[in-house]
Amino acid sequence: MIEGFVRSLSSYSRDIDQLILLVTVLVGFWFVLAEVMFFWLIFHFRAREGVKGQYLTGKEKHVKVWINTPHYFIIACDIVIIVAAIRVWMLIKQTLPPADETVRVVAEQWTWSFQHAGADGAPDTADDIRTTDELRVQVGKTYHFLLESKDVLHSFSVPVFRLKQDAIPGRTITGWFKPTGTGTHDIQCTEICGIGHGVMGARIVIETAEQHAAWVSKNTKLVAAASTTTAADTTAGAPSRAGAN
Amino acid sequence: MAHAHAEPHGTPGHGGHHEQTFFQKYIFSTDHKMIAMQYTFTGLAMGMIGAFMAYVFRMQLAFPGSSVPGFGVVSPGEYNALVTNHGSIMIFWVAMPVLIAGFGNFLIPLMCGCDDMVFPRVNRLSYQLFFLSAVVLVASLFVQGGGFAGAWTAYPPLSAVGKYNLTPLGATLWVIAVALEFVAFLLGGINFITTAMNSRAPGMKAFDVPMVVWMIVIASILFMASVGPLIAGAVMLLFDQTLGTGFFNPGRGGDPILWQHLFWFFGHPEVYVVLLPALGIVADVMAVFARKKLFAYRTTVYTIIATGVLSFFVWAHHQFIAGIDPRMANVFTITTVLISIPIAETCFLYIATLYGGSIRLTTPMLWALAFLAEFLIGGVTGIYLGASGADIYFHDTYFVVAHFHYTFFPIAIIAVFAGLTFWFPKMFGRMMNETLGKIHFWGTIIPFNLIFIPLFILGAAGEHRRIFDYSTFPELARPELQALRIIATVSLLVMLAFQFVFLYNFVRSMIAGPRAEKNPWKSNTLEWTTESPPPHGNWVEMPVVYRGPYEYNHPDRAEDYWPQNEKP
Numbered sequence: 001m002i003e004g005f006v007r008s009l010s011s012y013s014r015d016i017d018q019l020i021l022l023v024t025v026l027v028g029f030w031f032v033l034a035e036v037m038f039f040w041l042i043f044h045f046r047a048r049e050g051v052k053g054q055y056l057t058g059k060e061k062h063v064k065v066w067i068n069t070p071h072y073f074i075i076a077c078d079i080v081i082i083v084a085a086i087r088v089w090m091l092i093k094q095t096l097p098p099a100d101e102t103v104r105v106v107a108e109q110w111t112w113s114f115q116h117a118g119a120d121g122a123p124d125t126a127d128d129i130r131t132t133d134e135l136r137v138q139v140g141k142t143y144h145f146l147l148e149s150k151d152v153l154h155s156f157s158v159p160v161f162r163l164k165q166d167a168i169p170g171r172t173i174t175g176w177f178k179p180t181g182t183g184t185h186d187i188q189c190t191e192i193c194g195i196g197h198g199v200m201g202a203r204i205v206i207e208t209a210e211q212h213a214a215w216v217s218k219n220t221k222l223v224a225a226a227s228t229t230t231a232a233d234t235t236a237g238a239p240s241r242a243g244a245n
Numbered sequence: 246m247a248h249a250h251a252e253p254h255g256t257p258g259h260g261g262h263h264e265q266t267f268f269q270k271y272i273f274s275t276d277h278k279m280i281a282m283q284y285t286f287t288g289l290a291m292g293m294i295g296a297f298m299a300y301v302f303r304m305q306l307a308f309p310g311s312s313v314p315g316f317g318v319v320s321p322g323e324y325n326a327l328v329t330n331h332g333s334i335m336i337f338w339v340a341m342p343v344l345i346a347g348f349g350n351f352l353i354p355l356m357c358g359c360d361d362m363v364f365p366r367v368n369r370l371s372y373q374l375f376f377l378s379a380v381v382l383v384a385s386l387f388v389q390g391g392g393f394a395g396a397w398t399a400y401p402p403l404s405a406v407g408k409y410n411l412t413p414l415g416a417t418l419w420v421i422a423v424a425l426e427f428v429a430f431l432l433g434g435i436n437f438i439t440t441a442m443n444s445r446a447p448g449m450k451a452f453d454v455p456m457v458v459w460m461i462v463i464a465s466i467l468f469m470a471s472v473g474p475l476i477a478g479a480v481m482l483l484f485d486q487t488l489g490t491g492f493f494n495p496g497r498g499g500d501p502i503l504w505q506h507l508f509w510f511f512g513h514p515e516v517y518v519v520l521l522p523a524l525g526i527v528a529d530v531m532a533v534f535a536r537k538k539l540f541a542y543r544t545t546v547y548t549i550i551a552t553g554v555l556s557f558f559v560w561a562h563h564q565f566i567a568g569i570d571p572r573m574a575n576v577f578t579i580t581t582v583l584i585s586i587p588i589a590e591t592c593f594l595y596i597a598t599l600y601g602g603s604i605r606l607t608t609p610m611l612w613a614l615a616f617l618a619e620f621l622i623g624g625v626t627g628i629y630l631g632a633s634g635a636d637i638y639f640h641d642t643y644f645v646v647a648h649f650h651y652t653f654f655p656i657a658i659i660a661v662f663a664g665l666t667f668w669f670p671k672m673f674g675r676m677m678n679e680t681l682g683k684i685h686f687w688g689t690i691i692p693f694n695l696i697f698i699p700l701f702i703l704g705a706a707g708e709h710r711r712i713f714d715y716s717t718f719p720e721l722a723r724p725e726l727q728a729l730r731i732i733a734t735v736s737l738l739v740m741l742a743f744q745f746v747f748l749y750n751f752v753r754s755m756i757a758g759p760r761a762e763k764n765p766w767k768s769n770t771l772e773w774t775t776e777s778p779p780p781h782g783n784w785v786e787m788p789v790v791y792r793g794p795y796e797y798n799h800p801d802r803a804e805d806y807w808p809q810n811e812k813p
Contacts (some may be wrong), residue, residue: 001705002638002705005702005705005706005707006706006707006720015634016634016635016637016638019632019634019635020629020635020638023628023629023632023635027625027628027629028625030589030625031621031622031625034592034593034596034621035618035621037596038596038599038614038617038618038621039618041596041599041600041602042599042604042606042614045535045599045600045601045602045603045604046603046604046606047536047603047604047605048603051603052603052798052805053535053536053537053601053602053603053797053798053805054537054600054601054602054798055538055797055798055799055800056537056538056540056600056601057538057541058538058539058540058541058542058544058594058597059541063540063597063600064541066597067541067590067593067594067597070593071586071589071590071593074585074586074589075586078582078583078585078586081582081628081632082578082579082582082632084632084634085578085582085631085632085633085634085635086575086578086579086633086634087634088633088634088635088637089565089571089574089575089578089633089634089637090575092634092637093566093571093574093633093637094571094572109409151402151409152400152401152402152403152406152409153400153402153403153501153567155566155641157641157709159638159707159720162637162638163637164566164637164638164640164641165566165568166566166567166568167568168495168501168502168567168568169402169495169496169501170495170496170500171495171568173568185720186707186718186719186720186721188707188709188718189709190640190641190642190709190710191400191641192325192395192396192400192403192710192711193403194325194394194395194403194409194410194411195321195322195325195394195411196321197321197325197711197712198321198324198711198712198713198714198717199321199714199717200717201717201718
């Protein structure tokens, strides 16, 4: 259902789509039934000359059964939805599969900074590649992200992954994703964060292993060159956003 | 239950045998009917401001960057201020005053058969504080920096720090206005509960009280029980803003998430605080025009109480992805989905009330039925958001916006129109025009759906909230999505245009409509046993109650209704 609008590109995006479909089927059935019943009653019991309304208190067994039976089925549907929802939730938010690589995501008014692990695959080392408003990941690898905020609340949302997590100043929140397809897609900030909230977008570039390796080696050289000239500042190696598209 | 009359009026004018000055009668009145009018008209006026804001930001979304007629070009900061204040106004200054205070003040004494509220002067103070809060809020729109622009949920640190939200004055005034408004409704709530408990007419037992009174009383209890934490939170936020404290500042030992808990601990019961009076209005209108006893009246009240109690245990479903302990989400998913059990039962019982009826599709009845049909959509779409796994995707998208408008629009607009058109004859002593009423009904209901169904689709496509222009996001800037935004905006324009039909009908009927008799709808409840409009003190001879409010088409009677006060 959601895939008709937004591609499904992470290992768990299909689970969320299926959960949404399940809710649609169960809830949709009861919704349609209730509305059909409702309009039929309005039509059938419309005021007519000489026909008196009935006097029912709601205690009559033959009427009550029409309320109680569907109600039991609704409770059953509720249980199915709760179990399915918690299953998907635990998969995405409560488990943390071992990471192939870790990326640091820092939100601030009104940009996204990404710190890629670089050639050595380990975060917070000298060869880390820092970018602004562009995240580069490789298809098939499991990533951990370490989400931080420098000022207000932001929310890291990647619709093609069905991933969303608020960033909170003073905390580092760990989550994970595993891309399953390539392409360049939107990253949104989904928590209002001030006057620039509407322009706080970024792009995620999901590449094949070869493309990603080429990007890493090109930027590793840039990082090395930059660190010899200005040892402190390593953000200069960021490719421009336009160049990435 | 012993009968006790409301506190005797110390002020002159009881029974209308003393000429009152304009100020005594209209401004500083302690009469519950006049206070109800003050609340209702203030609420409707605020509603026009809120609707204008919706018009401006919807125009910006449909035609980004173009000059909006009557406003001008919308800047990103103004856009944020508009959505923030639209939400705040529609909930705190429209739904609350009109549904609880307006209908509550008008109906509780009239339906319970007493001459006024138990504490008339507290009642007057309640309105005066409310009016002050409205003035503070409107003033906040015009201070330096503009109105508060941190969303109606006011999450810190954005709301707490002026250099982040860029509206330091607006933010402070917003907090003060909200806190004042809460105090006003606490005072009102005391009155509603006490009056309904202590001042009912002789013979009126708990389940002889019409549904709408039950609902307003339960809503008042929910409000009083939930608002405390938020008032504490508002004071802390005010201190963070003005004194530089760090209650919500992580750098100084505070926690921004604390605000979210305080806000939503109030915020979720608040949904039911406004829903219940709407459900009550709909029940009373439906019973009258279906000529039918409400189906399982007691069970309905019990399911509503169950819903109200459960509503205190669901708040963190607003915070699934906010950084709370993920295990906590499981608990709140269970409680949230479980709330569908009592509320589904309520909906079934309402629908069952139609069974065996003799349904007259008058204007108030159309509104009441539309409430049920539309609210169902709002209810079922809530399941997607309560199911934690699905909420990861839908959180803070337009799906949420469409969902809560499908609950709040039926509550604050549809049920209010049901109530206004139904009790108009009692309020003003004249009848409204039915033809214009029906034109207005269809001109509101059809565009309403055409506004919000596209927003469901946009939300499913991943469109996130509070963005003034989607051109930054290539996936959301696609022309087919822009077309949906334009459909929503054009539908809004159509809907707003049809409100002038109502305005015309309302004002014209008030001045020149046909005179209303005591009981034009042939209803059972007590308010219809006095003059239209009721005199000061409500009845010349106070009514005595012999039966429940919904004895329509009783087999022992030739007439299809049986007023509560008619001797057996």
